Amino acid sequence: MKNKSRFLIVDDDDGDLTLMRNAIETAGFDADVYVAKNGEQGVEMVDDLKPVTVIVDTNMPGINGFETCSLMKSRDKVNIQVIICTGVVDAVDAGKARASGADGYCVKTSNYEALINEIKSMF
Amino acid sequence: MKIKQPRILVIEDNKCDRDLLLHILNSLETECVVECVNSGRIGVEHLRKESFDLVILDLSMQKFDGFQVLKDIRDAKDKAFPVLLVSSFTNKEDKVQGLELGATDCINKPYIIEEVRARVQIQLKLRQILKDVQWASEKTNAGIKMLYKELDKKNKQLQEFDRLKDEFLGNVSHELRTPLTIIRESISQIVDGLIGDVPEKQKQYLSRALANIDRLKNIIDNLLDISKIEKGRVELYKEKVDLVALIKDICADFQTKAAAQNLELRYELPEDEVYVLIDMEKTIQVFTNLIGNALKFTKKGNITISLKEWEDFVQCEVADTGMGIAAEHLPQLFNKFKQFSRTHSPGEKGTGLGLTIAKSIVELHGGNIHVESREGKGTTFIFTLPKYCQRRLVHEENIDYRR
Numbered sequence: 001m002k003n004k005s006r007f008l009i010v011d012d013d014d015g016d017l018t019l020m021r022n023a024i025e026t027a028g029f030d031a032d033v034y035v036a037k038n039g040e041q042g043v044e045m046v047d048d049l050k051p052v053t054v055i056v057d058t059n060m061p062g063i064n065g066f067e068t069c070s071l072m073k074s075r076d077k078v079n080i081q082v083i084i085c086t087g088v089v090d091a092v093d094a095g096k097a098r099a100s101g102a103d104g105y106c107v108k109t110s111n112y113e114a115l116i117n118e119i120k121s122m123f
Numbered sequence: 124m125k126i127k128q129p130r131i132l133v134i135e136d137n138k139c140d141r142d143l144l145l146h147i148l149n150s151l152e153t154e155c156v157v158e159c160v161n162s163g164r165i166g167v168e169h170l171r172k173e174s175f176d177l178v179i180l181d182l183s184m185q186k187f188d189g190f191q192v193l194k195d196i197r198d199a200k201d202k203a204f205p206v207l208l209v210s211s212f213t214n215k216e217d218k219v220q221g222l223e224l225g226a227t228d229c230i231n232k233p234y235i236i237e238e239v240r241a242r243v244q245i246q247l248k249l250r251q252i253l254k255d256v257q258w259a260s261e262k263t264n265a266g267i268k269m270l271y272k273e274l275d276k277k278n279k280q281l282q283e284f285d286r287l288k289d290e291f292l293g294n295v296s297h298e299l300r301t302p303l304t305i306i307r308e309s310i311s312q313i314v315d316g317l318i319g320d321v322p323e324k325q326k327q328y329l330s331r332a333l334a335n336i337d338r339l340k341n342i343i344d345n346l347l348d349i350s351k352i353e354k355g356r357v358e359l360y361k362e363k364v365d366l367v368a369l370i371k372d373i374c375a376d377f378q379t380k381a382a383a384q385n386l387e388l389r390y391e392l393p394e395d396e397v398y399v400l401i402d403m404e405k406t407i408q409v410f411t412n413l414i415g416n417a418l419k420f421t422k423k424g425n426i427t428i429s430l431k432e433w434e435d436f437v438q439c440e441v442a443d444t445g446m447g448i449a450a451e452h453l454p455q456l457f458n459k460f461k462q463f464s465r466t467h468s469p470g471e472k473g474t475g476l477g478l479t480i481a482k483s484i485v486e487l488h489g490g491n492i493h494v495e496s497r498e499g500k501g502t503t504f505i506f507t508l509p510k511y512c513q514r515r516l517v518h519e520e521n522i523d524y525r526r
Contacts, residue, residue, distance in 0.1 A: 089266030105259075107266035114269040114301035 001088035005031045006049050010042035010068060011085075016108065020055065020085070023112035028109055029119065039068035046072050051080060053119060056094065056102075058086040060107040066100040081122050129176040129247050133159040134166035134192065135209070136184040140232065144179065147239050153247055163187035163195070176250045177243065180222060182210035190224060197225045203253065204372075289419040293350030296343045303343065307336045344474040345525040348408075349459065352483040359402040359487055363511045366399045366437060367392045370428055373410045380418060387425035388414075397430060398511035399437055405484045406508065412477035413441040413504050420502070421445035431498075436490065436510055442503040448496040456494055457482045481506075 009023060013018050016036060021033045034049055036042035038060050046054060053070060058065035069082045073104035084097040097105040106114040131148060134434070135141045141159050158175075160166045163184060179195060182189035193206065205227035212218055218229050228242055312318055314329045321329070349355050362366045374390055381388035399406075410428075417426045424444030431438045448456065460475040485492045485506045492506035 086266075089270060090261055091259055091263045094262045094266075095255065097262070098258050100256045105262040105266075107269050109273045110298055114266065 005029075005053075006051040007031045007033045008035065008036060008042065008045055008049060008051040008054045010036045010039060010054065010060070010065075010116075012038055012060040013057070016057065020112055021117060024119070027116045027119075039063035039065070039071075039094065042068055043071045043075075046080060047075065053081045053083065053122065055083050055085050055115065055119075058084060058088075066096045066102075069097070069100040069102050083115065083118050083122075127155050128156050129250065130156045130174070131177045131179065131243075132166060132169060132175045133157060133179045134161075134163060134184075135159065135179070135181040136161045136186065137181065140181065140209075140234075143234060144239070147236055148243065149235070151240060151247075152244060156248070160184075163189070163192035167192065167195045167199075170196050175204050177246050178204060178206045179243075180206055180208055180226075182208050182217060190220065193221065193224045193226060195404075199221065203250075205250060207242065207246060248346070289350055289353050292346055293354070296346040296350065299343050300340070300347070302338065303340055307340065310336070345480060348480050349476050349483075352480065352487075357483075357487060359405065360402050360417065361402055363398055364401055364403050364406075365396040365428060366401075366439075366508070367395075367397050369403070369406070370410070370430065370439075373407060373414070374428060377414050377418065384418060384421075385423065386418065388418075389414055389425060389427055391427060391429040393430060393432065397432055397437055399508045400511040401488060401508055405487075409481045409484050409506070410439075410441070412481045416477060417441055417443035417445065417502070424501070432510070433507075434510075435512075436507045438505060438507050440503055440505050442501060444501040445497040447500050448494070448503055449498055450496075453494060453496065457492070 009017055009020050011022075013019065017035050017037075019066070021035065022063050024031075024033055031052070034045065034051065036045050039056070039062055042054070042056065045051075054069075056068050058104040060068075063071070063085070065084050069084060072080060072082060081103040082101065083106060084093075084100075084102045084106055085106055086093060087108050089107045104118040106118040108115070133141060133144055133148075135144065138161075141161070145157060145159065148155055158169065164187070166178075166180070169175075179237045180189065180196070182193075184192075189208075189210070191517060193208070196206065200382060206225065208221045208226045208229045209232055210217060210219075210229070211232045212229065221229060227246060230242055232237055310329055310333055313321060314326055314333065348357075370390055370392060374388055377388055414426065414428070421443045424443065426444075427440070429440045429442070431440075457478050459479050481504075482492050485508070488508055490507035490509065492504065494502060494504050496502040
């Protein structure tokens with residue numbers, strides 16, 4: 001049996017986590033959604049879970065979203081797509097996202113439409 | 124996903140040069156995908172179909188005019204890719220011509236391996252930077268667009284809530300009015316002795332109840348008025364009115380109240396009649412609201428109502444010598460439910476709708492209203508009303524005043 005693909009969401013805000021998870025599940029992706037509450041935990045989980053897509057918040061206590069993304073990308077043999085999802089859109093942040101190796105950068109809106117579009121554009 | 128490896132297209136018909144280039148490109152710091160073609164035509168076709176991050180073009184091929192190939196590849200879909208020209212450049216002008224035709228850089232043959240490597244590396248780096256900037260700007264624009272969309276949606280929701288609130292207010296006021304009228308009528312009959320004799324003491328209490336019912340009715344009427352105005356359901360019944368006489372009448376009604384507060388209520392009016400085309404009841408409401416406010420907020424001095432005539436309109440002023448309004452509050456003065464600390468005694472509070480209603484009525488008449496005020500010196504409300512004239516009467520039949 002083919003394993004379901006896995007999504008990992010890294011965000012320190014419980015509300016955002018739940019909403020993002022709902023949005024992804026409602027959008028009908030055939031995937032299991034996992035969550036991590038901070039960057040360090042997220043990086044560890046990437047090693048174990050081998051998710052396809054990781055969604056990372058920018059502002060988190062401990063290592064921020066860009067550092068988290070860099071760390072995930074620097075681990076060899078892990079072929080993940082990282083989307084940085086932020087509350088504030090900003091060209092400098094978009095540049096940082098790119099520099100950290102992110103594959104996507106999008107804004108958090110109330111229904112996470114931008115995030116869903118971004119994920120869809122990757123498949 | 125790792126950032127995609129850069130793709131390089133080599134257009135070169137000399138096998139030795141091609142092999143040497145391949146060797147150099149394979150030893151670059153950045154891992155690349157290299158494609159080689161030995162004809163200008165095939166190269167151009169490739170570029171129309173796929174995108175490359177760098178093109179290395181031999182200017183001196185045997186069967187192809189290098190310059191023509193350069194022109195052709197500049198017509199490709201994605202024109203941003205850099206083009207490196209390679210040639211022995213025996214003719215010095217070729218370099219200039221090549222650069223003018225859109226080449227990015229030139230490399231002399233025979234190759235100096237280190238130079239080729241460095242120049243290619245620079246072009247790949249610049250290309251990567253350009254792509255990153257484009258990526259960031261696209262993502263930022265998409266994000267901003269999304270936020271605008273969201274804002275727009277929220278805005279529409281708010282407008283809908285606002286509409287619902289107004290509707291609710293209108294309905295509730297309407298529902299409150301009917302029972303209140305019955306209560307008022309019943310008490311009024313008792314006070315008037317229609318039901319039987321009432322002792323003086325009870326009469327006093329009931330009269331106080333009546334006065335407060337009237338206050339409540341006034342508030343509800345204001346709410347209903349504002350609700351009608353907001354729904355655009357107000358119609359003006361315009362007629363020819365002598366404004367001088369009207370102002371005198373209105374002032375007469377307020378004289379007792381002014382005297383009770385030791386205030387002088389006076390007017391400065393032209394001697395002759397001034398005819399305006401107005402809805403009389405609604406205009407009285409404007410004056411009543413403004414004079415009522417002036418009385419409320421003036422402790423000593425006077426209230427002056429004056430009238431000036433202009434060609435097409437008249438300008439009315441209601442000026443008081445009261446406490447005035449702070450400058451920062453002036454812009455919101457006509458907003459619904461706004462009340463400012465002008466009120467000293469809590470008992471003086473109204474609904475905060477008087478000025479909103481006054482403004483709406485003036486504007487429905489095609490006029491405008493504004494306020495001038497200095498704290499501690501007094502406040503003057505100035506508004507305009509249309510003059511009566513035959514021409515206007517004909518013209519106005521085509522105007523819909525319900526906004």
